[in-house]
Amino acid sequence: MIRFAAKRLLSLILSLIAASIVIFAVIEVIPGDPASFMLGVNARADTLDALRDQMGLNDPLPLRYINWIGGMLTGDFGTSWTYKTPVADLINDRIWVSLPLAIYALLLSTLIAFPAGIIAASRRGGPADISIMGATQLGVAIPNFWFAMILVLVFAINLRWFSAGGFPGWDNPALALKSLTLPAIALALPQAAILARVMRSSLLDNLGEDYIRTARAKGLTRRQALWRHAVRNALIPVLTIIGLQFSFLLAGGIIIEQVFFLPGLGRLIFQSISARDLIVVESVVMLLVFVVIVVNFAVDLAYATVDPRLRAKS
């Protein structure tokens, strides 16, 4: 197990280094001068130059890369060019919207998908299976932002149960959770649909395996065999999907954050890209890459826990 973890850890570090180089290079080649964006069309050449100096844009590229990486390793993410506040503070504010939203959505999607997938698999071909599969088909097909707009129309504009967007802050946790509810549902349903289908097919694969027949032969009912043996084995592909989905929910909330005007990481990236606040873009993207890689690392370790065969193989 330790050798397995060490190997995964090494590949984690290499991935991070590669990612940092790619991110820095890609962002540097995007056309557009951050200084002229900030100063607009009436700016004079000397003003632009003064600002570029102030932002360190006149330094050579490798030096800027080293400054950036060195800063991040020591916990200093730099200062945003447009917001003029430390990037770490910006991220710290935003992550308390995006992270709870991602977790909320993931919980909802798992809570919906597990029962749905298990019921569909255990009643294969029956009316429950057909209606659940029909619903998931719809869930996969509907884009989450469209679904979000429908939710706003029904629950915010017509019924007035929720506000149409915005985030009041965590001073009042109940209110904060309430404001994340519609976005979480909008994010969760399409994910739940995917997860339920994976759960169902993975369970069905396992139900056809020899070990289930052995379990049945031992005297277990179909239901007992399903719960004690099949579900656990079916979890591996489901875990993979959950890992991927968490990364997607954290980084991919951009559109949902836009629809509900939530001050999350996605919206921060979106605004920073259009304002060419490169230092913020670089740091936030790097942070997201870090989270994705760490989540994958955690999923790898979770496989090993669920499935002892993986440990043995390494």
Add this chain to the structure above:
Amino acid sequence: MTHFTKLLSASVLALTAGMASAQTDITVAIQLEPPNLDPTGGAAQAIDSVLYSNVFEGLTRFMADGSVVPGLAASWDISEDGLTYTFTLQSGVMFHDGTTMDAEDVKFSLDRARAEDSTNAQKGLFADIADVTVIDPATIAVTLAQPNGSFLFNMAWGDAVIVAPESIETIASNPIGTGAFTFTDWVQGDRLELTRNDAYWGDAPALESATFRFISDPTAAFAAVMAEDVDAFVGFPAPENLPQFEADPRFQVLVGNTEGETILSMNNQMPPFDNVLVRQAVSLAIDRQAIIDGAMFGYGTPIGTHFAPHNPDYVDLIENSSHNPDRARELLAEAGFADGFTTTLKLPPPSYARRGGEIIAAQLREVGITAEISNLEWAQWLEDVFKAKDFGMSIVSHTEPMDIGIYANPDYYFQYDNIVFQAVMEKLNTTTDPDMRSELMAAAQTLISEDYVNGYLFQLAVPTVAKAGLNGLWLDQPTAAVDLTGVSWSE
């Protein structure tokens, strides 16, 4: 009416008035969030939208109708030669941190804006200042290098507000001004809060507190107003929804003018646009009203030159370029392009450009001109079009007030180079006599219209949707501002 019923109705009135007058706060939404809160260090209009007149004030200020009136300067004397402005400052003005505002702060602000290392986005406003001298704490003299007829106008801009040396270090995150509202909180990405400044030197505003929210997505904007999450949306991004609000008694819709001349800009140095016949042909090929109807859902005033139609000095020159595709084809043939030509049309993100661009491309196709559309982000537009001048045509709304002077700069991105025009502008800059100025401005407008420098489309409208009962919001936007000092709730 008996005494009893009189009494009853009076007390009912008093009761309802007492209940209704409870609202002294407001939630205003605007599209873009200010990147930071330093109006003297960036071009982002959202900074002024939130802070202008509310938190920061200058020597002079814009009123809702665009006129320039005294601000922190109570009065001024202009010397005979037009070079020295002696300002007498308002007395008893305090910054929000409790320090006094005096002539030293004015000197600091002006010197900082015109300093060599200044990052003021409108440094040109201060270019003519030769010297700033403190006479006494309440009096300051500004000496210009040459007479400047628009100096008092320049000092009204959001970029020329008075700041204090004590609080300048943290201005970007904690703005300290002299205005009727103090800055209290900014939850980045979500909202910004202002509170009434009880030590304000001028008339106290009716509102006790104000919250700004930032909603750029048109659908989200619609939902926020409909759900009554916000009390007003200044610069509502979806003109197609306005009729729905107009029909709803809960809301009022105000459609005002901005200083944004929306033009089809042409690269005057690049063939074939270096030929005035071609530029004229393009101008005649365009049907303005179709663009206003199609791209702006009917909101916008047609213009025939680069000047705001609500300005008293505006000259109506629309006839110079009224829609005439047949004449456009003749002009193209005369210029040697009987079969038309192909050029680029580079569009920045706003919907007037993206939607307008499609319509213009279709109209140009009618006369044989193929415009290849490419959509750019702002940063990319600034790089490609504005800086590198790598474009044939573009659509932009020039939102700076009174910016016809850009035509005198041959390096400006559309690269109009006309000595006669430059001479007119130079004369205008040094003229202070109002009649003479009007004449020169008319001459300038006529020159660029008859030279077909750009295709003049329409003055950009700014729609505001507000709850019924909200009074005092600016109708027009002579400068980017959501001035809350005169806003109140009725009943």
